[in-house]
Amino acid sequence: MIYIDETEPDHEEFEPVFEQRNVTVKQDKDVKEEYNLYEELGRGKFGTVYKCEEKASGRVLAAKFITTNRAVDRKDVEREVEIMRVLQHPRLLQLYDAFDDGKKQMCIILELIEGGELFERVIDDDFVLTEKVCAIFMKQICEGIGYMHSQNILHLDMKPENVLCLSKTGNRIKLIDFGLAIKFDPLKKIQILFGTPEFVSPEVVNFDRVSYGTDMWSVGVICYTLLSGLSPFMGDSVLETMANVTKAAFDFNDESFEPITDEAKDFICQLLVKDRTERMSATNCLHHPWLREDKKKEVAQLNKTKLKKFVTRRRWQKAVNTILALKRMGAVIVP
Structure with missing residues (x-):
């Protein structure tokens, strides 16, 4: 193990x-x-x-x-x-x-990172996933996003695939893929029309002004999924998913959340807020009780069945997207 x-x-x-x-x-x-x-x-x-x-x-x-x-x-x-x-x-x-x-x-x-994607690693049958471990990973994600924001840069493509592990055995991660990142000027109205539907914020779907809170919404979705294996706004189609995002309505009613502490749920609730100005900043996240190192976390092993299904679906989506991208570049795909 x-x-x-x-x-x-x-x-x-x-x-x-x-x-x-x-x-x-x-x-x-x-x-x-x-x-x-x-x-x-x-x-x-x-x-x-x-x-x-x-x-x-x-x-x-x-x-x-x-x-x-x-x-x-x-x-x-x-x-x-x-x-x-x-x-x-x-x-x-x-x-x-x-x-x-x-x-x-x-x-x-x-820099070469050889530990693989975070979600791919934690679903391994031998990997012991607890709420404490999830908090360790989320704290590092917030540290990375916090530094980006301190330099007035928005990532704008935060999703599980862009969180990599430094090694196969350690507990350290890095954020990657800054191809969609932008220099942020609070005095300018910046709107974007890209992102992964499950992880984009309401303001992206509504083509409204983006800000530091746009990244923090995605951090909240990643946290929700890591703890439960569920996607909080996933619908039966892209349009339904985006409609769910604009409503910003989610819950913790699934049995996957039964062992999860109230502190962890509060952490998510303060990120998945429809009004981007009301979301916790990365700095505030690091001061939240759930991420504070002096707080004892739940050590019960989490059930990863749903997380494995989530990762399998994402693998399929990535494969399809890669094939479509290659075709657009003129490649011939041989079955």
């Missing part, structure tokens, strides 16, 4: 994975001149990721290739690089290098 270390992070963990780097995109340069590319680690609608090794240092990293057929695609990658330059924090994926071959592809070199 895998029992997670429930101690708080020590000072060594806050040592950087590599030296602080002021990354700029290297123009008209092939990444293969400086890096050896190895096996593919994954792919999605935004690109393909490979394991790689820096020739000069021998450091093992991850190379994310993004197709940039249009000028706007190149701008998006440049924006992601600029944002990641600012996000130097232990809870956030770190940027190491960036290349533009001058043709139709860009590559960003990233």
Whole structure:
């Protein structure tokens, strides 16, 4: 059985994975001149990721290739690089290098995270999931989001797939994928039309002003699902899901919540609030009784049956989305 270390992070963990780097995109340069590319680690609608090794240092990293057929695609990658330059924090994926071959592809070199997605890991039959463990993970998510917000950056794509474990055995996580992140100016009205229906906030669905609270809503949905295996606003269709989100109506009536403490439920209730200005900030979350380290958490093992079903459904959705993205890029899919 895998029992997670429930101690708080020590000072060594806050040592950087590599030296602080002021990354700029290297123009008209092939990444293969400086890096050896190895096996593919994954792919999605935004690109393909490979394991790689820096020739000069021998450091093992991850190379994310993004197709940039249009000028706007190149701008998006440049924006992601600029944002990641600012996000130097232990809870956030770190940027190491960036290349533009001058043709139709860009590559960003990233810290390599090998522990896999958080939800994929905790559903393992040998993994002992308790409310205390959930609180440990949620605290780190709030630390990462809190740092982003302190730098006036919104993630805007918070979902389980974007929370990775540093290792297969430890209890540390990192937030990834800043491709949709934006620099936030409170004086400007920013509206967005993207996101995953189950995790987007009411203001996104209503095409209203987004803010720091937009990320916090998604954190609340992740917490609800991690504790219960249920998706609080999931409907039988995308339209029904979005309608449920706009109502912001949810409950804890399922039997999955019977062993969950009132503190945990209160934590969720203060995030899944329709009015974005009334939601807890990331800083407030870290001061909530449920996340305070001096508070004893429920240690009963949680039933993961529904969480396994949730992850299986998300796997299927990701596979379908990847195939559709590849087809849009002109790939021929062979059954």
